[in-house]
Amino acid sequence: MAVQTPFYYYDLALLENTLQALNDAIPSSKFKVHYAVKANAEDRILQTIQRYGLGADCVSGNEITKSIACGFNPSEIVLAGVGKSDAELHTAISNGIHSINCESIEELEVINEIAEQNNRVANISFRINPNVDAKTHHKITTGLSENKFGIPISEVSRAIAEIRKMEFLSLSGIHFHIGSQILSMDPFIKLCNQVNTLLDEIEGEGIQLDHINVGGGLGIDYLNPDQNPIPDFEKYFAVFHEHLNVRDGQTVHFELGRSVVAQCGSLITKVLYVKKGATKNFAIVDAGMTELIRPALYDSYHEMENITADSLLGTDNYSVVGPICESSDVFGELEMPITKRGDLIKIKSAGAYGQVLSSNYNLRDSAKAYYSDKNELTSWVGSEKKETSLT
Ligand SMILES: Cc1ncc(COP(=O)(O)O)c(C=O)c1O
Numbered sequence: 001m002a003v004q005t006p007f008y009y010y011d012l013a014l015l016e017n018t019l020q021a022l023n024d025a026i027p028s029s030k031f032k033v034h035y036a037v038k039a040n041a042e043d044r045i046l047q048t049i050q051r052y053g054l055g056a057d058c059v060s061g062n063e064i065t066k067s068i069a070c071g072f073n074p075s076e077i078v079l080a081g082v083g084k085s086d087a088e089l090h091t092a093i094s095n096g097i098h099s100i101n102c103e104s105i106e107e108l109e110v111i112n113e114i115a116e117q118n119n120r121v122a123n124i125s126f127r128i129n130p131n132v133d134a135k136t137h138h139k140i141t142t143g144l145s146e147n148k149f150g151i152p153i154s155e156v157s158r159a160i161a162e163i164r165k166m167e168f169l170s171l172s173g174i175h176f177h178i179g180s181q182i183l184s185m186d187p188f189i190k191l192c193n194q195v196n197t198l199l200d201e202i203e204g205e206g207i208q209l210d211h212i213n214v215g216g217g218l219g220i221d222y223l224n225p226d227q228n229p230i231p232d233f234e235k236y237f238a239v240f241h242e243h244l245n246v247r248d249g250q251t252v253h254f255e256l257g258r259s260v261v262a263q264c265g266s267l268i269t270k271v272l273y274v275k276k277g278a279t280k281n282f283a284i285v286d287a288g289m290t291e292l293i294r295p296a297l298y299d300s301y302h303e304m305e306n307i308t309a310d311s312l313l314g315t316d317n318y319s320v321v322g323p324i325c326e327s328s329d330v331f332g333e334l335e336m337p338i339t340k341r342g343d344l345i346k347i348k349s350a351g352a353y354g355q356v357l358s359s360n361y362n363l364r365d366s367a368k369a370y371y372s373d374k375n376e377l378t379s380w381v382g383s384e385k386k387e388t389s390l391t
């Protein structure tokens with residue numbers, strides 16, 4: 001079978017185990033998880049997640065349309081985004097999604113107009129910027145005052161005054177998202193404390209909210225993906241169960257992306273050349289920042305493994321680089337079994353913010369996705385090389 005490298009490989013059994021672990025860890029019937037579609041929007045991934053009862057957190061009109069096509073009920077879809085276009089708002093409102101996370105007072109008037117055109121009342125959550133430091137990479141921090149996201153806490157009263165004037169809007173919740181790849185629970189505890197104070201204030205204005213959306217952000221173990229394939233959902237949910245003062249009748253929404261899908265995906269790439277450089281060996285592979293941009297964008301670490309090398313031949317150090325015409329097109333440096341042209345390298349933890357962030361820069365072809373429940377691929381790897389497992 002002709003299989004073109006590079007390709008994404010998704011372990012659906014691991015995805016299902018992760019979803020089961022997530023559901024088992026939910027401590028309260030008031031908790032509802034919406035999967036952040038931006039992390040991976042492959043049909044089969046979305047369909048699997050939908051089967052486990054999660055809702056969808058979208059950031060574009062196309063994500064809403066795709067989520068509905070993959071089986072999500074519009075009443076379990078939320079939309080966020082600092083710059084929603086009129087067309088995207090039409091998509092959200094005409095489909096009757098659960099709520100729109102409004103990120104500025106300026107946006108309210110536009111949403112109100114579009115709701116009126118659709119002759120519907122739109123449920124609004126205020127996305128509030130809590131100025132909580134997520135203590136993660138600065139490029140994926142979203143809840144600090146300097147970030148573009150959300151309404152500043154100091155503006156909440158004004159936002160309430162404005163929404164009261166809008167005939168086609170109903171304030172049903174508040175929303176937060178402080179950042180991504182968060183491993184310490186401290187920022188989430190700080191967030192809970194901020195939310196509690198704000199809930200008191202909002203209730204002081206005579207408003208009862210039906211949901212509190214605390215966003216996503218739970219991190220994964222990029223350093224030990226094989227040992228820790230499933231994040232500690234129990235510890236994460238316990239923080240909110242313990243620290244959030246949820247009122248009777250209120251639900252708590254979560255928007256988890258990375259923690260659901262990162263570990264089930266890998267990028268499989270073939271070694272084109274092993275080149276002896278002046279100071280190091282380069283393993284030049286056929287995947288690049290076009291298939292996985294995280295190392296180039298955030299200097300992020302992804303574990304790699306030569307899955308076809310003969311381990312008896314010894315090891316050497318390699319800088320694994322892609323073919324793209326950019327010096328940042330580097331996946332990392334590591335010691336691997338002696339590597340040669342034609343070997344396959346598995347770049348792990350690529351299921352989140354991998355394929356969705358791919359591009360055709362340098363006019364490259366788009367890499368395809370394969371899934372573990374089709375054994376065509378395992379036999380392909382086996383016939384190309386020696387018997388090896390992708391999982
Ligand atoms: C508003 C919002 N919700 C949810 C997520 C998902 O975050 P994560 O993949 O870290 O769980 C993001 C991305 O950071 C986001 O911007």
Ligand SMILES: N[C@@H](CCCC[NH3+])C(=O)O
Nearest residue numbers: 038140180181294352353
């Ligand atoms: N793209 C980022 C996460 C951003 C999340 C979206 N707000 C990453 O790969 O880590």
